[in-house]
Amino acid sequence: MKYVLGMESSCDETSAAVVRVGDDGRMSIAANIVASQIETHRLYGGVVPEIASRAHIEAVSGITREALSGAGIGVGDLSAVAVTAFPGLIGALLVGVNFAKSFAYANDLPLVAVDHIKAHVAAAYLSDEALCPPFLAVVVSGGHTALFDVRDHTDFRLIGSTRDDAAGEAFDKIGRVIGLPYPAGAALDQLARQGDPGAVPLPSPALGGDTLDLSFSGLKTAALNYIHHCEQTGVPVPRADIAASLTRAVTAGITKKAGQALAATGHKTVVLAGGVAANSHLRAGLLQTAKKYGARLSVPPVSLCGDNGAMVAAAGWFEYRRGHLADVSLNASAEDEP
Numbered sequence: 001m002k003y004v005l006g007m008e009s010s011c012d013e014t015s016a017a018v019v020r021v022g023d024d025g026r027m028s029i030a031a032n033i034v035a036s037q038i039e040t041h042r043l044y045g046g047v048v049p050e051i052a053s054r055a056h057i058e059a060v061s062g063i064t065r066e067a068l069s070g071a072g073i074g075v076g077d078l079s080a081v082a083v084t085a086f087p088g089l090i091g092a093l094l095v096g097v098n099f100a101k102s103f104a105y106a107n108d109l110p111l112v113a114v115d116h117i118k119a120h121v122a123a124a125y126l127s128d129e130a131l132c133p134p135f136l137a138v139v140v141s142g143g144h145t146a147l148f149d150v151r152d153h154t155d156f157r158l159i160g161s162t163r164d165d166a167a168g169e170a171f172d173k174i175g176r177v178i179g180l181p182y183p184a185g186a187a188l189d190q191l192a193r194q195g196d197p198g199a200v201p202l203p204s205p206a207l208g209g210d211t212l213d214l215s216f217s218g219l220k221t222a223a224l225n226y227i228h229h230c231e232q233t234g235v236p237v238p239r240a241d242i243a244a245s246l247t248r249a250v251t252a253g254i255t256k257k258a259g260q261a262l263a264a265t266g267h268k269t270v271v272l273a274g275g276v277a278a279n280s281h282l283r284a285g286l287l288q289t290a291k292k293y294g295a296r297l298s299v300p301p302v303s304l305c306g307d308n309g310a311m312v313a314a315a316g317w318f319e320y321r322r323g324h325l326a327d328v329s330l331n332a333s334a335e336d337e338p
């Protein structure tokens, strides 16, 4: 049995987790402690980077101790320390990276740098024992919307992505304008159930033709214009209809490109990951698309869709196994590829 510590601090959750890896390679979560800062940022309607960094500093040592005690292990039982090194808010990332570097150095443990996007995908291995590359990964989060041809546990090829905003960003922005608390995604998911998805005409985020790229900025602007028009003409804003129409447009756009990607790659498995993978409409829509292409959908439970340390530990294990190690010169990067 091996144990990997996973640290996450790229945005507004500080998390430390311990994942155990059996001799047969099976992974399971021994502890996954998530300290969310959502309540703090809610006051401002979005993440305030400086406040996020400070909150990570306050939480990081305590949650690491909690993760180890929750897993019932000591530092000496760990095989490696994995940390999200990119992409994300630079000040926030640096807290986790510096903590992990010091922790690994002080305890003479191997250090592994993890890509946050690959970590979201790795969450699926924790809930789906049968999952094995190659497969198509659809990553939808607050900062990303991308399709990957996953060749192997650590080898990802980007085959499509948003050219501007992320899907989660569109949900959060429109949700805020219709009065939902930050982050609006989960509340919008619920509100969409009460509305008519055909009520508000919105453009598709799926670009035409063979490209697997998407664009959410036009959709966001169209929804905002519709809301402003209602306000200016004194018509009550149909909040539920907007939520339902926006959700339908996002779901249809992503599932369309996922379908094209399944056809292009021939993959028979599709993984849905990232914070927005918690969306019930997107989960149902992608399940339909997967069926249409004779593919299997693998999606982590909602508890593992948002940012967490367990997914970082899982992704870190695969990098560690490949010998991809970092050292004390490791730096964080705000960008996708440092």
Ligand code: KG4
Pocket (backbone or CB within 6 Å): 011, 140, 141, 142, 143, 144, 167, 168, 169, 171, 172, 183, 184, 185, 186, 187, 189, 274, 275, 276, 277, 278, 279, 280, 305, 306, 307
């Ligand atoms: O992956 P994540 O926790 O952070 C990033 O890496 O960006 O994703 C956060 C995003 C937010 O935009 C949030 O509104 C969205 O995930 N989200 C949802 C749902 N739950 C969280 N979006 C739609 N439906 C949900 N149920």
Ligand code: ZN
Pocket (backbone or CB within 6 Å): 116, 120, 141, 142, 274, 275, 306, 307
């Ligand atoms: Zn994330």
